[in-house]
Amino acid sequence: MTITLNSKIPAGSINDKWNNYKEDAKLVAPGNKRKFKVIVVGSGLAGASAAATMAELGYQVDVFTFHDSPRRAHSIAAQGGINAAKNYQGDGDSVHRLFYDTIKGGDFRAREANVHRLAEVSVNIIDQMVAQGVPFAREYGGMLDNRSFGGAQVSRTFYARGQTGQQLLLGAYQQLARQIGLGNVRMFNRTELVDVVTIEGRCAGIVTRDLVNGEVVSHSAHAVVMATGGYGNVFFLSTNAMACNVTAAWRAHRKGATFANPCYTQIHPTCIPQSDPTQSKLTLMSESLRNDGRVWVPQNPDETRPASQVPEAERDYILERLYPSYGNLAPRDISSRAAKRSVDSGRGVGPLKNGVYLDFSDAINRLGKDVVEERYGNLFEMYERIAGENPYDMPMRIYPASHYTMGGLWVDYELMTNIPGLYAAGEANFSDHGANRLGASALMQGLADGYFVLPYTIGNYLAPMLNKPIPGTDHPAFKEAELAAQARYQGYVDIKGTRSPDYFHREVGRIIWDYCGMERTQQGLEKALSELPALYEEFQKDLRVTGDAESMNQTLEKAGRVDDFFQLGMLMCRDALEREESCGGHFRAEYQTEEGEALRDDEKFAHVAAWEWTGDPTKSIRHKEELNFEAIHLATRSYK
Amino acid sequence: MSNHLKNLKLKIWRQSGPTEKGHFEEYVMPEISDEASFLEMLDVLNEGLIGENKLPVVFDHDCREGICGTCSLMINGQAHGPERSTATCQLHMRKFKSGDEIVIEPWRAAAFPIIKDLMVDRSAFDRIIESGGFISANTGGAPDANLIPIPKSVADAAMDSAECIGCGACVAACPNGAANLFTAAKISHLNLLPQGQAERYKRTEAMVETMDEYFGSCTNHGECEAACPKEISIDVIALMNKDYRKSKLKNRKEISRS
Ligand SMILES: Cc1cc2nc3c(=O)[nH]c(=O)nc-3n(C[C@H](O)[C@H](O)[C@H](O)COP(=O)(O)OP(=O)(O)OC[C@H]3O[C@@H](n4cnc5c(N)ncnc54)[C@H](O)[C@@H]3O)c2cc1C
Numbered sequence: 001m002t003i004t005l006n007s008k009i010p011a012g013s014i015n016d017k018w019n020n021y022k023e024d025a026k027l028v029a030p031g032n033k034r035k036f037k038v039i040v041v042g043s044g045l046a047g048a049s050a051a052a053t054m055a056e057l058g059y060q061v062d063v064f065t066f067h068d069s070p071r072r073a074h075s076i077a078a079q080g081g082i083n084a085a086k087n088y089q090g091d092g093d094s095v096h097r098l099f100y101d102t103i104k105g106g107d108f109r110a111r112e113a114n115v116h117r118l119a120e121v122s123v124n125i126i127d128q129m130v131a132q133g134v135p136f137a138r139e140y141g142g143m144l145d146n147r148s149f150g151g152a153q154v155s156r157t158f159y160a161r162g163q164t165g166q167q168l169l170l171g172a173y174q175q176l177a178r179q180i181g182l183g184n185v186r187m188f189n190r191t192e193l194v195d196v197v198t199i200e201g202r203c204a205g206i207v208t209r210d211l212v213n214g215e216v217v218s219h220s221a222h223a224v225v226m227a228t229g230g231y232g233n234v235f236f237l238s239t240n241a242m243a244c245n246v247t248a249a250w251r252a253h254r255k256g257a258t259f260a261n262p263c264y265t266q267i268h269p270t271c272i273p274q275s276d277p278t279q280s281k282l283t284l285m286s287e288s289l290r291n292d293g294r295v296w297v298p299q300n301p302d303e304t305r306p307a308s309q310v311p312e313a314e315r316d317y318i319l320e321r322l323y324p325s326y327g328n329l330a331p332r333d334i335s336s337r338a339a340k341r342s343v344d345s346g347r348g349v350g351p352l353k354n355g356v357y358l359d360f361s362d363a364i365n366r367l368g369k370d371v372v373e374e375r376y377g378n379l380f381e382m383y384e385r386i387a388g389e390n391p392y393d394m395p396m397r398i399y400p401a402s403h404y405t406m407g408g409l410w411v412d413y414e415l416m417t418n419i420p421g422l423y424a425a426g427e428a429n430f431s432d433h434g435a436n437r438l439g440a441s442a443l444m445q446g447l448a449d450g451y452f453v454l455p456y457t458i459g460n461y462l463a464p465m466l467n468k469p470i471p472g473t474d475h476p477a478f479k480e481a482e483l484a485a486q487a488r489y490q491g492y493v494d495i496k497g498t499r500s501p502d503y504f505h506r507e508v509g510r511i512i513w514d515y516c517g518m519e520r521t522q523q524g525l526e527k528a529l530s531e532l533p534a535l536y537e538e539f540q541k542d543l544r545v546t547g548d549a550e551s552m553n554q555t556l557e558k559a560g561r562v563d564d565f566f567q568l569g570m571l572m573c574r575d576a577l578e579r580e581e582s583c584g585g586h587f588r589a590e591y592q593t594e595e596g597e598a599l600r601d602d603e604k605f606a607h608v609a610a611w612e613w614t615g616d617p618t619k620s621i622r623h624k625e626e627l628n629f630e631a632i633h634l635a636t637r638s639y640k
Numbered sequence: 641m642s643n644h645l646k647n648l649k650l651k652i653w654r655q656s657g658p659t660e661k662g663h664f665e666e667y668v669m670p671e672i673s674d675e676a677s678f679l680e681m682l683d684v685l686n687e688g689l690i691g692e693n694k695l696p697v698v699f700d701h702d703c704r705e706g707i708c709g710t711c712s713l714m715i716n717g718q719a720h721g722p723e724r725s726t727a728t729c730q731l732h733m734r735k736f737k738s739g740d741e742i743v744i745e746p747w748r749a750a751a752f753p754i755i756k757d758l759m760v761d762r763s764a765f766d767r768i769i770e771s772g773g774f775i776s777a778n779t780g781g782a783p784d785a786n787l788i789p790i791p792k793s794v795a796d797a798a799m800d801s802a803e804c805i806g807c808g809a810c811v812a813a814c815p816n817g818a819a820n821l822f823t824a825a826k827i828s829h830l831n832l833l834p835q836g837q838a839e840r841y842k843r844t845e846a847m848v849e850t851m852d853e854y855f856g857s858c859t860n861h862g863e864c865e866a867a868c869p870k871e872i873s874i875d876v877i878a879l880m881n882k883d884y885r886k887s888k889l890k891n892r893k894e895i896s897r898s
Pocket residue numbers: 041042043044045046047064065066067070073074075076077078079080081082083164165191192193194227228229230239240241244245247248284403404425426427428439440441442443444446
């Protein structure tokens with residue numbers, strides 16, 4: 001298949017593009033919508049909101065999730081908040097400012113038109129969620145309250161205690177549940193997408209595996225939406241929920257969808273450091289804590305006194321010193337690297353010297369314990385439960401961890417991949433965050449895609465298909481994909497080697513973290529690219545999955561996911577190797593300024609790298625989508 | 641620095657399928673760090689079982705941060721184990737000591753059939769929400785979010801109820817297998833808010849009646865509140881009951897009017 005990457009950016013000035021698009025888009029008449037079947041894979045913020053809205057519009061919608069209920073998607077775990085350019089605080093916020101902050105935060109590696117649309121619809125999201133009953137935090141006067149997040153000098157983040165993701169997801173889930181109750185959506189729980197089927201160049205449907213009984217079945221549709229989340233678990237240890245994986249996006253990639261910027265991954269600065277080798281995941285401490293917490297390390301690497309006894313003069317408030325105008329609210333990539341350098345220089349704190357302090361004593365003195373408790377009480381509790389220390393008395397210890405993936409399926413302005421009829425929304429696509437995502441912008445993007453973009457753009461594709469037959473699941477292409485999927489899962493069982501999927505997952509994760517994590521070098525990436533294929537071969541020969549493929553088998557589920565992580569991992573390293581510049585979360589040690597900041601190369605790399613599958617992940621083909629900056633002047637990112 | 645617990649005796653419920661007969665199986669965990677979470681202890685057990693070519697223990701989990709509501713273990717007869725307001729996944733081994741015997745079972749309730757080992761099917765909860773646990777607000781056309789001021793106390797009270805993670809511990813802890821705490825938490829979240837008023841009584845009636853279809857009835861034991869990892873207060877049940885009684889009056893009035 002020949003790949004064309006047409007971004008389909010509408011004509012007009014940046015302020016008019018979305019309106020122009022909507023005016024020109026083909027429409028499906030209300031009465032005709034029920035003639036179309038749309039499959040939505042994933043029921044997180046992006047999937048649930050897209051499915052509910054399309055069902056309201058009249059489409060027949062089938063939703064799939066590997067969770068036991070749509071309410072459990074990983075979106076539920078988001079803590080800190082959601083951005084919107086409401087300017088309720090009157091502090092000078094606007095659509096343009098949010099647009100600008102997002103492009104700049106992403107280090108000028110995102111597509112302007114998509115980002116501007118995101119900023120435009122951000123205001124509708126808050127209205128919509130409030131109408132649905134999301135109990136956002138309020139001021140005493142009854143108005144909505146806001147806080148600030150990294151990379152912004154205004155307060156535009158809406159929140160519901162430390163559980164914003166939970167409340168937004170429950171809102172979207174309830175709206176979806178209503179449509180399920182009305183019979184407009186068919187919901188398939190505990191069902192995993194294991195393949196995507198294309199027929200004559202368009203996406204014709206999917207193949208799924210029922211996790212309870214292992215049954216492999218096909219589903220055909222007019223269009224398919226992937227809202228399947230990010231791949232941060234490729235690192236093994238991450239803040240993502242345990243089940244997050246890349247399989248859905250990866251299977252689409254193997255069927256021809258290009259995978260964009262896989263090396264753009266976000267390492268979040270404020271997570272609880274690892275304390276034990278058996279650890280299965282890392283816990284995020286919301287970035288909102290950086291509103292009032294101060295990051296520091298002792299100046300002396302041999303410091304042994306407890307934090308409170310280290311005098312001011314002997315502390316290094318790293319972010320305030322390096323980035324005086326943003327201070328503790330410097331963007332994530334910058335803050336993470338500052339922490340890493342402190343630890344690498346031997347000034348780490350805690351029993352394993354693997355963290356930096358996040359100190360609230362000033363805030364407690366200034367605001368009082370009650371106010372701090374009101375703002376962060378549940379986060380403090382969570383910290384104490386995990387780390388066994390009380391942050392009111394002792395500063396928290398934090399360290400960066402894998403958190404979010406900006407890379408993902410390449411999509412055009414309509415959120416369609418390069419396979420006609422196959423869409424990607426939410427964290428699963430690469431669309432809006434460039435090389436680094438700002439805090440509180442993922443929830444915004446997931447809901448923007450699902451509520452306000454996809455339900456409209458999909459009509460433009462469907463309209464011409466009215467009353468034309470589509471291939472059913474008896475088509476040989478479906479049968480072939482079903483057999484291949486069955487063989488794949490049976491294959492894992494049949495290897496009968498000696499090592500569990502978790503063993504291999506830890507090993508891949510270690511390689512990717514060491515060589516394709518916070519700091520990357522040519523040498524390291526080349527090393528990873530020689531180690532990964534060897535380990536992958538071992539996986540294929542020495543994997544052990546006990547039990548069978550015909551019943552609930554969590555080891556088998558894991559095996560399939562780890563297999564895809566291997567292939568993705570190789571592509572990440574290649575992408576990182578070929579991008580000979582530093583930008584956002586992609587930091588190549590060879591490309592930095594004298595002060596150690598990321599050094600972009602706009603001449604050569606102001607483009608999206610979209611990879612084409614060839615059958616061998618080390619031989620994928622790199623395609624480019626040039627990025628043009630018309631509304632915003634390309635500039636060096638500075639948070640000084 | 642971490643300490644290690646030695647010689648834990650685990651008695652774990654094993655059941656190969658919904659209609660199969662289950663039984664307890666005993667395992668010894670020779671050593672585990674007290675920094676490990678309870679589920680990480682089970683991960684270690686499962687790695688060992690795979691090493692011995694045996695079937696690992698099936699259990700539900702995902703976020704491991706106490707927010708998704710997926711984890712669901714009965715530990716020594718207590719839903720989510722011994723620590724108050726803590727979901728299974730947030731429980732750490734420092735709560736146990738060397739030599740302890742730990743009995744691990746699935747949620748046991750008629751409405752939550754066992755799928756395998758410690759994993760149950762909680763989709764009856766979804767049925768309750770589908771019947772009315774929402775505010776009907778189609779996408780688009782919502783008024784400006786600050787148009788209706790909501791007193792902070794009201795927003796806070798709604799949020800207290802909205803924190804329910806849908807884990808089902810309340811049902812598992814209840815001798816009658818009732819889902820009143822779960823249902824009432826959602827009802828009070830939505831019924832307290834101005835946006836939720838239009839459908840208040842219709843919602844309550846539909847949700848309560850769906851709940852009654854699947855779950856046992858509440859006889860005020862209060863075990864649910866004690867087991868709830870999110871400290872949902874049993875007061876929400878009183879609120880639900882009051883609105884349910886009113887819903888009957890309301891609807892009758894509506895019928896008489898039509
Ligand atoms: C700890 C944490 C805190 C965060 N806090 C914030 C925050 O404060 N603000 C913010 O803006 N962002 C935050 N984020 C990021 C944000 O939560 C996510 O990016 C966002 O929720 C992703 O939503 P989604 O709908 O794209 O995917 P998800 O919510 O991950 O949903 C994916 C869905 O796809 C399904 N799925 C996946 N693969 C398959 C398959 N093969 N078959 C069937 N179903 C499948 C899953 O079952 C699930 O339903 C946070 C992230 C983490 C990890």
